[in-house]
Amino acid sequence: MAKITTLLLFLFFFTLLITTSLSKNLCHKDDKNTLLKIKKSLNNPYNVISWDPKEDCCTWVSVECGDATVNHRVTSLDISDDKISAQIPPEVGDLPYLQTLIFRKLSNLTGPIQPTIAKLKYLRFLRLSWTNLTGPVPDFLSQLKDLEYIDLSYNDLSGSIPSSLALLPKLGYLELSRNKLTGPIPESFGSFPGEVPDLFLSHNQLSGSIPKSLGKLDFYRIDLSRNKLKGDVSMLFGANKKTWIIDISRNMFQFDISKVKVAKTVNLLDLNHNGITGSIPVQWTELSLQTFNVSYNRLCGPIPKGGDLQRFDAYAYLHNKCLCGAPLQRCK
Structure with a gap:
């Protein structure tokens, strides 16, 4: 019995030793070398200064590796x-199994979006935000067919939005807000091949009319605020849609709101600072709203009573042509 116990203990510690030894060498040597080049290109910043070449790179801060199915390659x-x-660093393109790439809140990260990113064929999540990146939104992103999430907000990107982004079959989230983008919203954005993505294009210099094809889509969240867009945008609304957020504020939209029905799922509805005419539909009393604003338009007539419309103060209704009723002054 003693010999069996000794043998079992030996096997246990031998297995533990082997496992520990292997766990120290999970990181692929090519990935480790690439990460060390990235560290050098970034001038050894504080967050990655702890990357020790003697340690397994899968244990390094800011790095994640996949399981055995991808041979423990760097995936994030x-x-x-x-x-x-x-x-x-151009070397980011030399992490062939990368699925998540994030450079965020790096105020002195400059230059264009690195074209070597086009090599990351497994990339699913791309966030390059709150930096000082310049140049265009690259057309090459449309080559990354696994992309599900793109966030390029809070940068200094300029030029037009590539129509090719609408070719991404798995895209569920597109955030290009707070840049210096110009030109129209691409016509192709009315024909995404997969699910309809959440679309955030606010705080740019986009101009022109909204493609009518966008009316065929059921956006869950859409924010076009603070641009120079014009024309009729009523096609974005619809009682049978499942929209949760719609913000078209601070543009130059002009249309009659009188017969526009809004999905009962809408939680945020912001139309302020446009040239919208007509009267507020009674159907809007059926909405459960957390945020609501129709100020600085050309609305007229009584504010329908009921629902959440009286829950908002006068600031949500100010500066309209002849809007009246609570919370504004009484209708004559």
């Missing part, structure tokens, strides 16, 4: 909230 790189004065 997240470098955020750091004082980095550099450009995106």
Whole structure:
């Protein structure tokens, strides 16, 4: 019995030793070398200064590796909230199994979006936000067919929005807000091949009319606020849609709101600072709204009583042509 116990203990510690030894060498040597090049290109910033070449890179901060199905290759790189004065290292394209790439809140990260990103054929999640990246939104993103999430907000990107982004079959979230983008919303955005993505294009310099094809889509969240867009945007609304957020504020839209029905699922409805005419539909009393604003338009007539419409104060209704009723002054 003693010999069996000794043998079992030996096997246990031998297995533990082997497992521990293997766990220290899970990181693929090519990925480790690439990460060390990235570290050097970024001038050894604080968040990754702890990357020790003697340790398994799968244990490094800001790095994640996949399981045995991808041979423990690096699948995620997240470098955020750091004082980095550099450009995106071209070596990011040399992490062939990367699924998540994040450079966020790096105020001195400059230059264009690195074209070597086009090599990351497994990339699903791309967030390059709150930096000082310049140049265009790259057309090459449409080559990354696994992309589900794109966030390029809070940068200094300029030029037009590539129509090719609508070719991404798995895209569920597109955030291009707070840049310097110009031109129209691409016509192709009315024909995404997969699910309808959440669409955030606010705080740019987009112009022109909204493609009518967008009316065929059922956006869950859409924010076109603070641009120079014009024309009729009523096609975005619809009682049978499942919209939750719709913000078209601070543009130059002009249409009659009188017969526009809004999905009962809408939680945020912001139309302020446009040239919208007509009267507020009675159907809007059926909505459960957390945020609501129709101020600075050309609305007229009584504010329908009921629902949440009287829950908002006068600021949600101010500066309209002849709108009246609570919370504004009584109708004559």
